[in-house]
Amino acid sequence: MTAAAASPVFSSAPAAPSASDVPESAVSRWAVGLMSGTSLDGVDAALIHSDGRTVRAFGPARTCPYPPELREAVRAILGERGGEEAIAAVERTLTDIHAEAVEDLLAAAGLTARQVAVVGFHGQTINHRPQERHTRQIGDGARLAARLGCPVVYDFRTADVKAGGQGAPLVPVYHQALCAGQDHAGQDAPGVTAVLNIGGVANVTVLAAGQAPLAFDTGPGNALLDDWALRHTGVAVDRDGALARQGQVDAAALGRLMAHPYFSRRPPKSLDRDDFAALARCVDGLSAADGAATLAAFTVEACATARDWMPQAPARWLVCGGGRHNPTLMAALRQRLAVPVEPVESRGWDGDALEAQAFAFLALRHLDGLPQTFPETTGCPAPMTGGRLALP
Incomplete structure (x- = not known):
C-alpha cells in the first residue's frame, strides 16, 4: 500500500485541556504508575503529581528487573499456557515484585503510601486477542492494595476490549x-x-x-x-x-x-x-x-x-x-x-519512565470517571473509562 492510496483515520476533536481549562474541583495528587511490558525485562515504577488532566510535577522513577527465573516463568505462560495453577503462582510472585518496586520508589521519594492517591498497576500481558474480545494482564490488584495500604487501579484493558476496542495503545x-x-x-x-x-x-x-x-x-x-x-x-x-x-x-x-x-x-x-x-x-x-x-x-x-x-x-x-x-x-x-x-x-520527558507515568495518570482518570480510550486510539465505540479499583 502506498501513502497516496491510504485512507487517513484522523478526526477533529479538541486538543488536550490546558491548565486554564481544568475545573477548580480537579485536585492534583501524587500517584504511582507501574508498567511491565512485552519485553519481559522488569517493572518500571514512577511518581507523578497530576489531576488526571494535566501533569503538575514528576517524581522519581525506578526500574526493578525481573529475576531470570521470573522472566522464564512468564514466558512459559504466554498465551495462557500452563494452566491456571501455574498462572496464579506467577501472578503472586509478579505482584509482590511490583509491591517491592512501589515501596522502593516511595522510600526514595520520602513519601508514605497514605500520601499517594492511587497506584496504577498495568500488570503483565500474557494474552492479547482483541479480535476475540479477549485480553489478559496478570497482577492481583487486591493483593497489591492490601500490601501497600493504598488504592490500586488495575485491569485497564478488559473493558475496552469487551466493548469491541483493541485495548491498546492506552498511553x-x-x-x-x-x-x-x-x-x-x-x-x-x-x-x-x-x-x-x-x-x-x-x-x-x-x-x-x-x-x-x-x-x-x-x-x-x-x-x-x-x-x-x-x-x-x-x-x-x-x-x-x-x-x-x-x-x-x-x-x-x-x-x-x-x-x-x-x-x-x-x-x-x-x-x-x-x-x-x-x-x-x-x-x-x-x-x-x-x-x-x-x-x-x-x-x-x-x-x-x-x-x-x-x-x-x-x-x-x-x-x-x-x-x-x-x-x-x-x-x-x-x-x-x-x-x-x-x-x-x-x-524533557523520561523515556524509561513514561509508560509507568502514564498508568499513574490513567489511574487518576479512573478515580474521576474520565475516559482513557477513544475511537481514534483503540477503536472503542465511544470514549471509555477503564480499570478496576481495589481498596486496601
Whole structure:
C-alpha cells in the first residue's frame, strides 16, 4: 500500500485541556504508575503529581528487573499456557515484585503510601486477542492494595476490549497531556509529531493541533530481536545494537515479514507480543548477525509503513521505550524516516519512565470517571473509562 492510496483515520476533536481549562474541583495528587511490558525485562515504577488532566510535577522513577527465573516463568505462560495453577503462582510472585518496586520508589521519594492517591498497576500481558474480545494482564490488584495500604487501579484493558476496542495503545491520552500547550512538533518544526514507543511491540501516537490523537501498534518492537539475541548469545537483548550492526539485512526475508496482513489493516489495531513469532522463523537460516540485522530492519520498516495511515507524514518522531537505547535501530529509523528522530528526552520527558507515568495518570482518570480510550486510539465505540479499583 502506498501513502497516496491510504485512507487517513484522523478526526477533529479538541486538543488536550490546558491548565486554564481544568475545573477548580480537579485536585492534583501524587500517584504511582507501574508498567511491565512485552519485553519481559522488569517493572518500571514512577511518581507523578497530576489531576488526571494535566501533569503538575514528576517524581522519581525506578526500574526493578525481573529475576531470570521470573522472566522464564512468564514466558512459559504466554498465551495462557500452563494452566491456571501455574498462572496464579506467577501472578503472586509478579505482584509482590511490583509491591517491592512501589515501596522502593516511595522510600526514595520520602513519601508514605497514605500520601499517594492511587497506584496504577498495568500488570503483565500474557494474552492479547482483541479480535476475540479477549485480553489478559496478570497482577492481583487486591493483593497489591492490601500490601501497600493504598488504592490500586488495575485491569485497564478488559473493558475496552469487551466493548469491541483493541485495548491498546492506552498511553495516547497521556502523550496528549504532555504536549498540551506546546507546538506538537517543536517550535522550529511545525506539523505532526509521532510519539513512538519501542517496547516488545512498537506503537505510535500521532499528534496534531486541533486533532484527536491517532494511535495504533506499528508492528514488532524489541521482542523478536530480544528473543533472537537470547537464542544466539545467551543475553536477552542486542545490547547497543552490536549484533545487528555487524550483519546484513536479508531483503527476501524482510519482504516475507512485511507481507504479513497486519500491515494492510486499517487502524486502530493492536498486537500480541508473539503475533509475528511464527513468521519470523524465516530468518532461522541466517547467521546470528544477519538475523539480528533483518529483525531490526523489520521494526524500522513497520514504523515507516505506519505513515501510510497518517493524514500527513510526521515532521518529527519522538522515541521512548527500550528501543531508543539501541543506536543501530535509531540510526536506521533516522535514515528510513528522513526527518528528525529523537529520544523523548529532547522534550524533557523520561523515556524509561513514561509508560509507568502514564498508568499513574490513567489511574487518576479512573478515580474521576474520565475516559482513557477513544475511537481514534483503540477503536472503542465511544470514549471509555477503564480499570478496576481495589481498596486496601
